[in-house]
Amino acid sequence: MFINWKLREINLKIVYYGPSLSGKTSSLQYIHSRTKPERRGELISLKTREDRTLYFDYMQFEMGEISGLKPRFNIYTVPGQVYYRGTRKLVLKGVDGIVFVADSQIKRLDENVEAIKDLFEDLEELGFVPEEIPLILQCNKRDLPEIMPVLFLKENLGLNGVPTFESVAVDGVGVLDGLKTIINQVVTKARGKINSTPA
Amino acid sequence: MNQGLHIPEELLDQIEYILAHLAEKAHTDSIVLADISGQVISLQGIMDEGTPAVVAALAAGDVAAMAELSKRIGEDDPHGSFFHEGETRSIYLHNIAGSFILIVIFRAETPIGLVRLFAKRAVEQLVPITKEFEKVMGPPKDYNPDDFSKGITQELEETFGNE
Numbered sequence: 001m002f003i004n005w006k007l008r009e010i011n012l013k014i015v016y017y018g019p020s021l022s023g024k025t026s027s028l029q030y031i032h033s034r035t036k037p038e039r040r041g042e043l044i045s046l047k048t049r050e051d052r053t054l055y056f057d058y059m060q061f062e063m064g065e066i067s068g069l070k071p072r073f074n075i076y077t078v079p080g081q082v083y084y085r086g087t088r089k090l091v092l093k094g095v096d097g098i099v100f101v102a103d104s105q106i107k108r109l110d111e112n113v114e115a116i117k118d119l120f121e122d123l124e125e126l127g128f129v130p131e132e133i134p135l136i137l138q139c140n141k142r143d144l145p146e147i148m149p150v151l152f153l154k155e156n157l158g159l160n161g162v163p164t165f166e167s168v169a170v171d172g173v174g175v176l177d178g179l180k181t182i183i184n185q186v187v188t189k190a191r192g193k194i195n196s197t198p199a
Numbered sequence: 200m201n202q203g204l205h206i207p208e209e210l211l212d213q214i215e216y217i218l219a220h221l222a223e224k225a226h227t228d229s230i231v232l233a234d235i236s237g238q239v240i241s242l243q244g245i246m247d248e249g250t251p252a253v254v255a256a257l258a259a260g261d262v263a264a265m266a267e268l269s270k271r272i273g274e275d276d277p278h279g280s281f282f283h284e285g286e287t288r289s290i291y292l293h294n295i296a297g298s299f300i301l302i303v304i305f306r307a308e309t310p311i312g313l314v315r316l317f318a319k320r321a322v323e324q325l326v327p328i329t330k331e332f333e334k335v336m337g338p339p340k341d342y343n344p345d346d347f348s349k350g351i352t353q354e355l356e357e358t359f360g361n362e
Contacts, residue, residue, distance in 0.1 A: 002234060003205045004206060005206065005207055005211075006206075006208040006211045011238045031359075035359060036357075036358060041248075041253060042253060044253055044256070046257075046260070055260045056260065058256045058257075060249065060253075060256075063357070063358055064354055066354055067346035067347040067350055069347055071354070074237065074238065074256065090263035091260075093259075093263075094234065094235070094238065176359050180355050180359075183355060184355075187348055187351045188348060191347060191348050
């Protein structure tokens with residue numbers, strides 16, 4: 001979170017995290033397509049030659065002024081492949097909220113579990129208390145055959161009690177519901193921080 | 200860093216003064232001061248709407264990658280700098296104490312030595328100011344955080360429409 005009291009702007013960072021090919025970039029592309037053009041910036045994607053995310057995907061959107069403060073949201077995805085862990089960690093710097101995009105297919109359970117383990121380890125290494133970061137679970141690819149029940153997936157990820165959304169990111173199903181929830185969580189937490197800071 | 204930054208007007212004024220001085224002396228096009236997570240703190244010069252945010256996000260990735268590269272060759276310098284030489288415009292990036300990034304964009308005909316000299320001087324002035332960021336907190340008295348929370352729901356609908 002960065003608040004510029006001179007310009008009356010509050011900047012918040014949300015990261016879409018998850019295993020490779022789970023639908024993080026598709027989610028961001030849908031969010032970009034649904035954001036009013038006058039409120040969104042360019043969608044930046046740093047891809048490999050194979051069209052996979054290398055550094056990150058990034059977009060910014062802003063909202064109208066609320067209570068004299070203009071919110072700007074910086075949305076990032078991380079590269080999912082195991083060997084890009086260093087990049088994932090740098091994208092998590094200064095994060096305010098996380099959407100964990102899980103691949104619902106039964107055969108991807110291990111990758112999901114490994115990714116959530118990496119996420120918590122990365123957050124700790126960056127000095128966060130992982131439980132204090134707003135987090136939601138987006139169970140993606142719900143349109144495919146041979147998928148895990150949501151409760152089973154949550155249990156295996158250790159995310160019982162975390163707000164959960166079923167999605168089909170390529171069609172946009174469930175993506176905005178998840179985004180709106182994480183934004184509300186992030187804003188609620190930011191309000192608490194602002195209230196508790198000494199004037 | 201993970202507790203967030205609240206930068207009051209006085210410090211932003213000081214930063215703007217330093218960046219304006221750098222722009223004048225080094226004949227730069229534009230300058231962005233960002234934090235290491237890619238958030239824009241201050242802009243000097245003219246850029247299209249939205250461009251500073253993209254520049255800051257990409258520079259943060261670049262600086263982090265360069266810091267990792269440096270470690271691989273036995274360097275661990277949180278004050279490192281590097282630059283991209285373009286045909287018409289070049290970019291100079293300076294890592295400030297591992298927490299902030301000075302991004303200077305200048306025309307290719309401007310000598311890099313000139314930019315490097317005045318950028319280093321600017322960084323020396325910026326370091327003590329950035330150290331003050333975490334100490335000075337608190338919103339103005341007329342700000343009501345409860346109204347802010349309530350307004351978000353309506354603004355979300357305005358931004359994305361209904362599904």
